[in-house]
Amino acid sequence: MKVLLIGPAGSGKSLLTRSLGEWLRRGGYSVALVNLDPACGYLPYKPDFDIRSFYDIRKIMRKEKLGPNAAVIRVHELLSNNLEKILPELKIERDFILIDTSGQMELFVFRETGPKIVEALKDAVGIFLVDATLMNPIDLVTLKLMAQVVRLRLNVPVVPVITKVDLVPEINFANSAQLTREIRKQKGSVVDLALALNKSLDGFDIPVRVIKISSKTCEGFGELLSTLYETYCECGDLT
Ligand SMILES: Nc1nc2c(ncn2[C@@H]2O[C@H](COP(=O)(O)OP(=O)(O)O)[C@@H](O)[C@H]2O)c(=O)[nH]1
Ligand SMILES: [Mg+2]
Known part of the structure; x- marks a missing residue:
């Protein structure tokens, strides 16, 4: 299963790539870790495939006189124009391929190249991550909605995930009935x-269940895994 990790900057994509990878390996699965963020300075894991070994963002910035965001967009363009050459490198035979995407999600999700890359990857499932420290009941609706926006843009099923729950253990409105009650208590x-x-x-075809996890404690990883399988199967014909 190919799992795309998508979310705003700092939401915890890279740490989840590492800790979910380690957790799956401990469970006996074979796992490959893929970095598609050309601009990351440091990665908390050793990637099996790294976009940085194909494209040097600093050289591209200098040569094409681009700022950092424009250079990331340029790398995505170069990647999407060279998919046939680069993708064989990505043909990694593992039970799970965890794909860490761009630091800034809009560069991946809202440009034309992200969807092209995802289509070429074939039958991926997305995780949309939001940081628990930024979460109130109305934000949770935003999270659920954003997961569907990412699904619309990338044409893959997407599981909404609240991460860093080790920092905010009291989030108790992940379930929809609880959430409705909590929203009613808000003002505005x-x-x-x-x-x-x-x-x-x-009311969607795929139930929008929100999973709570921590990449520090691995809390929620079991539920995340079963939801990924469920989502992958319910979307069925992904070939
Ligand atoms: N406490 C806690 N910190 C986390 C968790 N996930 C990520 N972080 C921290 O949040 C920061 C941003 O994480 P990172 O994976 O680099 O985010 P990215 O920009 O989405 O790749 C780092 O300092 C991580 O150590 C988590 O589950 N719990
Ligand atoms: Mg990152």
Whole structure:
């Protein structure tokens, strides 16, 4: 199974790549770790495939007189134009291939190249990560919605995940009925919108269940794994 890790900068994609990889290996699975973030200075894991070994972002910035974001977009363009050459390198036969994406998710999700790369990868599943320290009930609706936005953009099933729950153990509104109750306690003009969105998100073909995890303690990894399998199977015809 190919798992794309997507989320805002600092949400914990790279650490999850490492700790989920280690956890799966301890469970007897074979795992490959893939870095698709050309701009990362440091990675907390040793990648089996690293986009940085194909494209040097600093050289591209200097040569093409680009800023850091434009250079990441350029690398994605170069990658998507050379997929046939580069993808054989990515044909890694493992039970799980964990793919760490760009530090800034919009460069991957909202440009035209991210969807092209994901299509070429074939039958991937996404994890959309949000940091628990930034979470209130209305943000949770945003998380669920964003997971579906990523699904629409990349055309893959996406599991919404709250990470860093070791820092905020008291988040107790992951389940939809609890969430509706908690949203009703909030104030402001967005409450009705949040309620309506939450209700419509629950009516989807794939249930939008939110998983709570910690990459420090591995809490929630079992549930994440079973949800990934479930999502992958329910989306069925992914070949
Ligand atoms: N306490 C805690 N810290 C985390 C967790 N996941 C990531 N972090 C920290 O959050 C920061 C950003 O994580 P990183 O994986 O680099 O985020 P990325 O930009 O999405 O790749 C780092 O300091 C990580 O150590 C977690 O589950 N718990
Ligand atoms: Mg990262």
